[in-house]
Amino acid sequence: MKLNRGFYEREDVVQVAKELIGKRLFTRIDGDITVGIITEVEAYSGRNDKACHANDGLRTKRTEVMYGQGGMAYVYLCYGIHQMFNVVTNKEGLADAVLVRAIQPIKGSNIMLSRRKKDKIDYKLSSGPGILTQALGITVVDHNTLDLLGDNIWIEAGEKVSDEDIVATTRIGIDYAEEDALKPWRFYLKESKWISKK
DNA sequence: AATTAGATGTTCT
DNA sequence: GAACATCTAATTA
Numbered sequence: 001m002k003l004n005r006g007f008y009e010r011e012d013v014v015q016v017a018k019e020l021i022g023k024r025l026f027t028r029i030d031g032d033i034t035v036g037i038i039t040e041v042e043a044y045s046g047r048n049d050k051a052c053h054a055n056d057g058l059r060t061k062r063t064e065v066m067y068g069q070g071g072m073a074y075v076y077l078c079y080g081i082h083q084m085f086n087v088v089t090n091k092e093g094l095a096d097a098v099l100v101r102a103i104q105p106i107k108g109s110n111i112m113l114s115r116r117k118k119d120k121i122d123y124k125l126s127s128g129p130g131i132l133t134q135a136l137g138i139t140v141v142d143h144n145t146l147d148l149l150g151d152n153i154w155i156e157a158g159e160k161v162s163d164e165d166i167v168a169t170t171r172i173g174i175d176y177a178e179e180d181a182l183k184p185w186r187f188y189l190k191e192s193k194w195i196s197k198k
Numbered sequence: 199a200a201t202t203a204g205a206t207g208t209t210c211t
Numbered sequence: 212g213a214a215c216a217t218c219t220a221a222t223t224a
Contacts, residue, residue: 042216051216053209060209080206082217099216130217173216196217201223211213 002154008070008089013096016089017043018168018187020098022161024106027136027143027153032111034136036103036126037158040188040195042171044086046095051177054095065145066095073153075133075144082130085138087148087155101172101186102127104194105135112136128196165190172197 003023010016023038044052046066054063065074066088074086074097086097103126105112112135118125126135138153148154168184175181188195
């Protein structure tokens, strides 16, 4: 069962981010379906969060998707090389998003291996924001602004995860965000090996 | 094991 | 022109 619109449209991004841990992320590209369990995420808020691209009402071509309704995909290019996949949350006009940073492959790992040009299945296959998109075949041109209730990319419920199994810590790569860099808005599965960084 | 350099496009100064 | 929600391979210890 796909997660419904109401899941994404809730007000508290941090809560949505935490609940995305353990969910299953699907992509279907040219008929090939690949699936991974979400093991690591970060929350970004459009208000009072200097780390967010759309902080303080900043509206550009790139950030426009985040102002749309919850449940859309925000994919952007980072450092000119890596594509990053985010889930847009909150209602229209409020630019919040959750960055998916790592997944554990559960279906189509052979396809992921060939997309990543690897021959071994380990955490380097899909743990890290720039490489999980490679593994799942997510790109800016194909997936930015797509609806996660559609048939190309979507999220379904998975195993139940309790709060004690989730670690909350600071986000990565956002030192420029001053005091907001200290927010414990990164979440990951405590016992999982599929984590970009402990 | 830890650090460094290089790749490279979009956005903002 | 600088900074950036990063990854990899090469170098140093």
